[in-house]
Structures are given as structure tokens and as C-alpha cells.
Amino acid sequence: MAEPAASAGPDGREVRLARAEDLADPRLAPYTTLTDAALRRRVDAEHGVFLAESSQVVRRALAAGHTPRSFLLGDRYRESFADVLAAHPDVPLFTGPDEVLTSLTGFHLHRGALAAMDRPAPRPVTDVLAGARRVLIAEDLVDHTNLGAVVRSAVALGWDALLLTPQAADPLYRRAIRVSMGTVFRLPWARLEGPVAEAVPALREAGFAVAALEVTERAVGLDSPELEPLRSADRLALVLGQEGPGVRTETLEHTDADVVISMPDGVDSLNVAAAAAVALWELRAR
Structure with missing residues (x-):
């Protein structure tokens, strides 16, 4: 039986990723796998983003005043991340099983969470x-x-x-x-x-x-x-x-x-x- 397509939650904020085809959403572009660090740096700069990995690091980025564009969250970590999601109700949330998220990012999510954040302006x-x-x-x-x-x-x-x-x-x-x-x-x-x-x-x-x-x-x-x-x-x-x-x-x-x-x-x-x-x-x- 075919896997269901990506589905949005009642408020349209959450998108559940159930299969590889769901990864074509353009909002997922910051998370797309790039194994070459120099290329990743150029692409991050072009998109004006950086990626914060792990729930602890995401929390520290938010505490420092950085603005999230979206969250990418493994199913197992939804409950422990609930307070962050509640504090940012308008930020898109992408969820799914580990294997689907790994196929998107190219690496196993460390402690289940990633966030695409606005890259700050360079400081003098x-x-x-x-x-x-x-x-x-x-x-x-x-x-x-x-x-x-x-x-x-x-x-x-x-x-x-x-x-x-x-x-x-x-x-x-x-x-x-x-x-x-x-x-x-x-x-x-x-x-x-x-x-x-x-x-x-x-x-x-x-x-x-x-x-x-x-x-x-x-x-x-x-x-x-x-x-x-x-x-x-x-x-x-x-x-x-x-x-x-x-x-x-x-x-x-x-x-x-x-x-x-x-x-x-x-x-x-x-x-x-x-x-x-x-x-x-x-x-x-x-």
C-alpha cells in the first residue's frame, strides 16, 4: 500500500513528512543535504540562514534572540520540544520518522531537532x-x-x-x-x-x-x-x-x-x- 502524502495539521502550521516525495516542499530548502562544508556555507549565506542542531542548541539560539524560520523535528522529540513550539506558534513545523528526516538532511538528527534560523547581519x-x-x-x-x-x-x-x-x-x-x-x-x-x-x-x-x-x-x-x-x-x-x-x-x-x-x-x-x-x-x- 502506498504511503500517504504529506499532510498539514488543523492550523496549517505542521507538515508531516511521510515519504521521500514529501521533501520537495521549497520551505525545506535550508535543510537539504549538502556534505561539502564550503558549499553549505555559500548556500546558507544565499538563503540568509543557519541551522541549529539538537534541542539544547536550538534553545540556546532562541535565548540569544535568533529568529526561527522553521523547525524540523523527529517524532520521538515532539513532547520534549512542546514548550518551544508553543512559544513560536507561527513558525512552520516539519515532523516525521527518523529515516525520512535523514534522507532529507543527509545525517542523523542529533537529539531529534533542527531549526532554520535567520542569519544575523555581519558585525563590524x-x-x-x-x-x-x-x-x-x-x-x-x-x-x-x-x-x-x-x-x-x-x-x-x-x-x-x-x-x-x-x-x-x-x-x-x-x-x-x-x-x-x-x-x-x-x-x-x-x-x-x-x-x-x-x-x-x-x-x-x-x-x-x-x-x-x-x-x-x-x-x-x-x-x-x-x-x-x-x-x-x-x-x-x-x-x-x-x-x-x-x-x-x-x-x-x-x-x-x-x-x-x-x-x-x-x-x-x-x-x-x-x-x-x-x-x-x-x-x-x-
Whole structure:
């Protein structure tokens, strides 16, 4: 017997997805599977949306003031999500069994909920820096998982803002948001217009010392007494480089200091997210 077609609830708000053919609804476009992160970023920007995944992350996005366009919800999570749905009675709701939703998104819904949210307007760098004492700069950090982990550590350890180069990953990409556990909604961020080296003069003019987490000939261990002036700096910007290549040479030519994590012989390095957590703790505002 054929599966029934998609059906709407009494108020026309809820659409139940029962088969693959139901996924042609144009309102589902933001959820359509895109496995290439760069393509996903372009499409999200064109649609002016981002995806929040998991009920906890959706709740944090809403609490931060983001506006939902629609909800996509697995059947099992309807009851636990009832308060969110009641608070947004005019937002379209798409529901269905896990296998149908997975065929739409291309991945298993983490904790059963997705929301398409309006993407906020880009913030000027000057606005993000205003009042900030500790600023993290992600230079060409392209891995969304690492970026999400870095953001989570930055928020947990009291850092105030995030700057990203044009090539860096999107903080509002679904996976970056999920790995950050939604803490990205608490961290002001902005994209630089060009390389970090070009932004250093403006940072210094605003009173920031600029350091890089990178192995160089002049690098000082994070546990060294020599770093006390950096630890106690009123305003500090810390540059993290791309996985593998590290901080750009031209950036290192403009930093006030380079810092490293002291390690025993035979240990090359830490993952950038793990290394960032250590440095963010050591260089936090005191």
C-alpha cells in the first residue's frame, strides 16, 4: 500500500513528512543535504540562514534572540520540544520518522531537532572589539569541528570576542555550532577584511598586545615567568593558525610575542583545539 502524502495539521502550521516525495516542499530548502562544508556555507549565506542542531542548541539560539524560520523535528522529540513550539506558534513545523528526516538532511538528527534560523547581519570588527579585554583570532582555521571546540573553550574561560580571517570556517555552520554546544551565540565575532598582519596596527592602536600560539625560535613557554607582562596585559589578542601550517610567517613578523606549550621530548604538538584551551586558560584576563 502506498504511503500517504504529506499532510498539514488543523492550523496549517505542521507538515508531516511521510515519504521521500514529501521533501520537495521549497520551505525545506535550508535543510537539504549538502556534505561539502564550503558549499553549505555559500548556500546558507544565499538563503540568509543557519541551522541549529539538537534541542539544547536550538534553545540556546532562541535565548540569544535568533529568529526561527522553521523547525524540523523527529517524532520521538515532539513532547520534549512542546514548550518551544508553543512559544513560536507561527513558525512552520516539519515532523516525521527518523529515516525520512535523514534522507532529507543527509545525517542523523542529533537529539531529534533542527531549526532554520535567520542569519544575523555581519558585525563590524570595531563593534566586536569594543570593551573586549581578551580576543581570539582564528587565522585560516578551516576545520569546523576545531573551530567549534575553540569557541566553547573561549566562552568557558572568559574570552570576550573572536575575529576570523576571510578563509576561516563559519562559526554558524551546523557542525561548528553543535560542537560549541551553542556557546557561539554568546561570543561576539566578526570577520577581518584581510590578513591578520593588516589588522595588527589597528589592534595596537586600540591598546591590544598581539601574541601568536606558534613554535618559533623566539617562542616562550606559557609557563615561563617571562610571559607575566603578557598575562597581565589589559588587552590581549591571541592568534591561532591553521591546522598543520600554523600561523602565517607574515603574521609572526608583526606579533609582540610567540608562545608555546612546553612538552616532553618526543611529543610534537597538540591538536589546535586542545592547544588553544591551554593557552586561553594561561592568558585569560586576571
